[in-house]
Amino acid sequence: MRFSTLFALVASVAVVSATPAPASAGALVARAGNSSVEIAKRSGCGSSGPLGTGHFVWFIDVSCSPGAQKTCQATDSTGCLPGNPDHIGSMEVDDPNDTFQIAKKSNTNTVTFVCPSGGQVRCQANFNDNDDGPGYSLRVF
Numbered sequence: 001m002r003f004s005t006l007f008a009l010v011a012s013v014a015v016v017s018a019t020p021a022p023a024s025a026g027a028l029v030a031r032a033g034n035s036s037v038e039i040a041k042r043s044g045c046g047s048s049g050p051l052g053t054g055h056f057v058w059f060i061d062v063s064c065s066p067g068a069q070k071t072c073q074a075t076d077s078t079g080c081l082p083g084n085p086d087h088i089g090s091m092e093v094d095d096p097n098d099t100f101q102i103a104k105k106s107n108t109n110t111v112t113f114v115c116p117s118g119g120q121v122r123c124q125a126n127f128n129d130n131d132d133g134p135g136y137s138l139r140v141f
Contacts (some may be wrong), residue, residue: 004125008035011018018095028040028042028046028062029047029048029060030048030049030051030058030059030060030137030138031050031056031058031059031061032051032052032054032057032058032059032072032133033055036139037052037054037055039051039052042079043075043077043078043079043080043106043139044078044079044080045075045078045079045080045139046079046141047075047079047080047121047137047138047139048060048079048137048138048139048140049075049077049079049133049136049137049138050077050119050133050134050135050136050137051121051125051133051134051136051137051138052133052134053130053131053133053134054130054131055127055130055133056089056126056127056128056129056130057124057125057126057127058124058125058127058133058136058138059096059122059123059124059125059138060122060123060139060140061096061120061121061123062121062140063119063120063121064120064121064124064140065115065117065119066115066116066117066118066119067114067115068114068115069110069112069113069114069115070112070113070114070115070121070140070141071072071110071112071113071140071141072091072092072093072103072110072111072112072113072121072123072124072138072139072140073091073109073110073111073123073139073140073141074088074091074109074110074125074136074138074140075109075135075136075137075138076135076136076137077134077135077136077137078137079137079139082109082110082131083109083135083136083137084109085107085108085109087127087128087129087132087135087136088107088108088109088125088126088127088128088132088136089102089106089107089126089128090105090106090107090108090126091104091105091109091110091111091124091126092104092105092123092126093111093113093121093122093123093124094121094122094124095116095118095120095121095122096120096121096122098122098125102116102121121140123138123139123140125138
């Protein structure tokens with residue numbers, strides 16, 4: 001009896017550990033400037049980063065449900081806590097092609113927005129200095 005219980009427990013653990021993570025977990029990529037620099041690293045809490053150096057502008061393109069209230073946030077480098085707003089000139093949300101602005105707020109780490117009908121946005125941090133990026137990650141929630 002004990003052997004069959006132990007076998008069932010080991011079998012259930014093996015099934016759980018073999019279950020893959022959702023496909024979207026690795027799809028978020030942070031970009032800088034004219035998209036010439038990409039960072040595919042993942043911070044915690046669904047963030048992309050830490051960001052790199054050499055650029056004032058960093059952004060992520062994400063999907064969202066049209067009409068949903070969302071938040072674009074620059075977090076600390078861990079990806080879980082709001083980042084220091086002292087190094088951020090503005091946060092903005094645009095369409096993915098950067099042709100029209102949906103929301104913008106200066107001297108903050110967070111900007112809220114309503115997801116547009118196209119269901120995709122660009123969450124962008126505009127830093128005060130081109131070497132501030134490594135202390136930050138980006139996320140939309």
